[in-house]
Amino acid sequence: MADNNDAFVRFVEVQKSYDGETLVVKDLNLDIPQGEFVTMLGPSGSGKTTCLMMLAGFETATHGDIVLDGNPINNVAPHKRNIGMVFQNYALFPHMTINENLAFPLKVRKMPEAEVQERVKKALDMVELGAFGTRRPAQLSGGQQQRVAVARALVFEPKLVLMDEPLGALDKQLREQMQYEIKHIHESLAVTVVYVTHDQSEALTMSNRIAVFNDGIIQQLAPPEDLYERPDNAFVAQFIGENNKLIGTVKEQHGTNCTVETEDGSTIEALAVNNSGSGTKTTLSLRPERVVIRPEAGRCPNIFEATVIELIYLGDHMRTRVNLLGHDDFVIKVPNSSGHQHLKEGEKVSVGWLPEDCRALDYA
Amino acid sequence: MVQAAQTFQVAEGMSLKAALAKAERRNKTRALLLVLPLLVFVSFTFLAPIAQMMFRSIDNPVVAGVFSETLIVLEDWDPSGAPTPPEKAYETLAAELARGYKNRTVGRAATRLNYSQGGMRSLITKTARKISRVQVGPFMEGRWKDKFLEIDKDWGDREVWATIKYSGDRYTAEFFLKALDLGYDWDKSVTAEPENRQLYFLTGFDSVWWRTFWISALVTALCVLLGYPVAYLLANLPLRISNLLMILVLLPFWTSLLVRTTAWIVVLQTEGVLNDVMMFMGIIDERIQLIFNRFGVVIAMTHILLPFMILPIYSVMKTIPPSYERAARSLGATPWTAFWKVYFPQSLSGIGAGGLLVFILALGYYITPALVGGPTDQLVSYFIADHTNRSLNWGLASSLGAFLLAGVLAVYVLYDKLVGIDNMKLG
Ligand SMILES: Nc1ncnc2c1ncn2[C@@H]1O[C@H](COP(=O)(O)OP(=O)(O)OP(=O)(O)O)[C@@H](O)[C@H]1O
Ligand SMILES: [Mg+2]
Numbered sequence: 198m199a200d201n202n203d204a205f206v207r208f209v210e211v212q213k214s215y216d217g218e219t220l221v222v223k224d225l226n227l228d229i230p231q232g233e234f235v236t237m238l239g240p241s242g243s244g245k246t247t248c249l250m251m252l253a254g255f256e257t258a259t260h261g262d263i264v265l266d267g268n269p270i271n272n273v274a275p276h277k278r279n280i281g282m283v284f285q286n287y288a289l290f291p292h293m294t295i296n297e298n299l300a301f302p303l304k305v306r307k308m309p310e311a312e313v314q315e316r317v318k319k320a321l322d323m324v325e326l327g328a329f330g331t332r333r334p335a336q337l338s339g340g341q342q343q344r345v346a347v348a349r350a351l352v353f354e355p356k357l358v359l360m361d362e363p364l365g366a367l368d369k370q371l372r373e374q375m376q377y378e379i380k381h382i383h384e385s386l387a388v389t390v391v392y393v394t395h396d397q398s399e400a401l402t403m404s405n406r407i408a409v410f411n412d413g414i415i416q417q418l419a420p421p422e423d424l425y426e427r428p429d430n431a432f433v434a435q436f437i438g439e440n441n442k443l444i445g446t447v448k449e450q451h452g453t454n455c456t457v458e459t460e461d462g463s464t465i466e467a468l469a470v471n472n473s474g475s476g477t478k479t480t481l482s483l484r485p486e487r488v489v490i491r492p493e494a495g496r497c498p499n500i501f502e503a504t505v506i507e508l509i510y511l512g513d514h515m516r517t518r519v520n521l522l523g524h525d526d527f528v529i530k531v532p533n534s535s536g537h538q539h540l541k542e543g544e545k546v547s548v549g550w551l552p553e554d555c556r557a558l559d560y561a
Numbered sequence: 562m563v564q565a566a567q568t569f570q571v572a573e574g575m576s577l578k579a580a581l582a583k584a585e586r587r588n589k590t591r592a593l594l595l596v597l598p599l600l601v602f603v604s605f606t607f608l609a610p611i612a613q614m615m616f617r618s619i620d621n622p623v624v625a626g627v628f629s630e631t632l633i634v635l636e637d638w639d640p641s642g643a644p645t646p647p648e649k650a651y652e653t654l655a656a657e658l659a660r661g662y663k664n665r666t667v668g669r670a671a672t673r674l675n676y677s678q679g680g681m682r683s684l685i686t687k688t689a690r691k692i693s694r695v696q697v698g699p700f701m702e703g704r705w706k707d708k709f710l711e712i713d714k715d716w717g718d719r720e721v722w723a724t725i726k727y728s729g730d731r732y733t734a735e736f737f738l739k740a741l742d743l744g745y746d747w748d749k750s751v752t753a754e755p756e757n758r759q760l761y762f763l764t765g766f767d768s769v770w771w772r773t774f775w776i777s778a779l780v781t782a783l784c785v786l787l788g789y790p791v792a793y794l795l796a797n798l799p800l801r802i803s804n805l806l807m808i809l810v811l812l813p814f815w816t817s818l819l820v821r822t823t824a825w826i827v828v829l830q831t832e833g834v835l836n837d838v839m840m841f842m843g844i845i846d847e848r849i850q851l852i853f854n855r856f857g858v859v860i861a862m863t864h865i866l867l868p869f870m871i872l873p874i875y876s877v878m879k880t881i882p883p884s885y886e887r888a889a890r891s892l893g894a895t896p897w898t899a900f901w902k903v904y905f906p907q908s909l910s911g912i913g914a915g916g917l918l919v920f921i922l923a924l925g926y927y928i929t930p931a932l933v934g935g936p937t938d939q940l941v942s943y944f945i946a947d948h949t950n951r952s953l954n955w956g957l958a959s960s961l962g963a964f965l966l967a968g969v970l971a972v973y974v975l976y977d978k979l980v981g982i983d984n985m986k987l988g
Contacts, residue, residue: 253887254890276890276892276894276895276899279893281892282888282892284884284887284888285884288888290888290889301902302892302894305893305895305898306893349892353893359891
């Protein structure tokens with residue numbers, strides 16, 4: 198990661214309040230190096246759009262600095278920021294043709310006509326819509342409009358492009374295809390992208406790093422695989438992917454591990470990540486695919502008896518819900534590998550997991 | 562391929578088309594039943610009067626009724642030949658005048674003839690009065706023409722007889738000609754009216770028709786200029802403030818037209834509020850005439866029609882998401898460029914709808930100009946009302962009305978051609 202001071206985009210202690218009473222964004226610090234694809238991911242109302250709007254200049258930060266390429270831009274008007282933006286509803290100008298839409302940012306920059314033509318053509322070719330230049334936006338499909346919106350945000354070669362849920366209106370298949378297209382464009386143009394979504398698989402697919410937002414705070418900023426495999430706190434563990442949550446009290450802390458006693462008196466060996474020492478409550482987080490059925494003796498310190506409640510066949514794996522330590526929403530993913538163990542509903546089975554797969558996190 | 566060309570058949574050999582028509586017939590019947598009361602209402606209160614107005618604008622029964630026998634005699638007379646008709650015509654007319662004088666129908670005929678030719682009313686009534694006293698008998702044989710000329714020498718005039726002849730047509734285009742300051746000459750060719758009788762069209766820029774047109778256009782333009790910013794505020798201010806503003810815009814709607822118009826009289830009259838204020842502030846040193854003239858008409862009409870401009874523009878602006886302007890800004894447009902190149906073109910259909918509405922309403926405006934305008938500031942509706950209520954020239958009133966209706970339809974069609982009526986959003 199680049200050194201803080203030459204980060205391309207910096208949020209420094211940024212706060213935002215709309216009504217003067219509640220903070221929608223609380224103390225945001227974020228450094229984005231040039232060329233990175235950063236996604237803001239979080240539940241509805243967590244302040245993602247607000248952050249993007251502050252960066253684009255349509256909202257002012259109540260406190261703190263936003264720095265772009267070394268210059269504070271708090272007092273720079275939106276049209277002077279040179280930031281491309283893709284809106285959720287695309288915001289293609291309905292009274293202009295596709296060509297005119299793409300030419301708009303070039304014309305307001307007083308670019309010579311010949312160059313405008315050339316750039317528009319290049320941008321349309323980039324999104325493979327060369328033949329559609331003379332149509333109106335209403336004559337294009339949702340996916341095509343979306344590509345035009347991306348092309349328009351890029352045609353004036355901004356160094357930074359913001360996208361606020363640009364794929365939200367598309368169906369699943371088209372969305373996945375567009376994810377790859379945007380990703381490829383990002384890679385080939387080396388442009389910095391700040392992307393907002395609340396679809397986590399989209400975030401995981403596309404991003405270099407993901408900032409998980411909740412309640413106006415970045416809960417964790419990390420590459421996709423870290424976020425999934427090494428969540429810092431209970432919110433991230435719960436928000437990203439499927440997660441088994443167990444509540445317990447820390448008995449003893451030894452090295453990187455700790456011993457946790459659950460409500461029904463069982464003890465679990467876990468990796469101490471973000472718990473506040475012995476005697477305090479902690480949330481244990483355990484991914485369903487890390488639970489082993491009928492572990493060999495001596496391999497896992499955590500072995501418990503579980504009762505199978507429900508089996509759902511999902512092709513590549515069997516989603517198995519069991520009752521474990523008094524919780525009957527404990528989920529195990531049993532891979533559909535050759536020679537896998539067949540389970541039956543109501544069957545009692547021993548399950549186990551390694552301490553490093555079970556993370557002791559904060560208790561919210 | 563062969564199969565595709567075949568018409569589809571459903572059970573019992575009925576073609577698919579017929580089956581569809583049958584299925585839809587019930588729905589259509591039900592729909593028709595639902596709109597039937599309205600249809601009946603509209604045809605009685607709206608379509609029938611319009612049809613009647615159209616009919617009256619060409620209907621011409623009076624002269625044909627009162628002078629029916631004279632008109633038969635006049636059929637053989639060619640005005641371009643002999644300057645006066647034969648003695649037989651004088652004799653028949655004398656009889657009909659006397660009869661008309663007795664049963665009081667001659668006055669109506671005289672009035673009607675006067676529409677066509679100034680001076681005819683007095684000529685006819687005078688002659689009728691005098692001719693009814695003449696003893697009828699064999700001794701009058703061959704002396705009727707002299708008697709008429711004795712009463713008034715105009716009876717030797719080609720034009721008087723020609724007027725009676727063409728005014729006797731059961732159906733006539735004369736009222737339409739009159740509505741454009743035209744009329745028939747003695748040979749029934751179309752000519753301009755004498756200048757002292759011109760009013761509607763031929764007196765140039767300030768004739769009734771032109772005046773109606775340009776005052777409406779001016780009022781429409783003022784409504785756009787004043788209404789657009791208000792609509793913009795309504796659509797873009799926070800809800801709490803814009804609701805208040807909306808009430809202020811709607812308030813005039815809930816006030817009687819008459820009250821609003823008289824309020825302008827209070828404000829604008831020579832001893833009124835505005836003059837007082839301007840005198841007090843020293844802007845003027847002599848009270849100025851602000852009302853009962855063109856200025857007052859334009860001000861009051863603009864005020865009264867303003868909501869009809871604001872609401873359509875507002876309803877269009879409401880549908881323009883703020884993201885368009887933001888997108889334009891993010892693409893490098895200054896606030897003005899973003900407004901002018903992106904926002905304004907999208908609001909044009911609102912201006913079109915509001916403009917159409919205000920212009921059409923203004924074309925037919927009556928009460929306001931009648932109350933705050935001077936005699937030379939009246940629009941065409943005033944003359945329609947005047948001919949309907951006072952001068953009772955219903956033929957002319959109807960033809961003015963028909964032209965007004967045609968004008969409104971023409972504006973509508975023009976708008977449809979230029980903008981497309983289905984782009985219009987109202988309220
Ligand atoms: N213009 C505004 N005025 C007042 N409050 C606002 C405004 N815009 C957003 N908020 C509030 O700020 C909070 C954050 O909103 P924001 O739009 O940033 O959420 P988001 O993370 O983008 O949510 P979503 O995923 O639903 O788009 C919300 O509680 C919202 O109600
Ligand atoms: Mg949002």
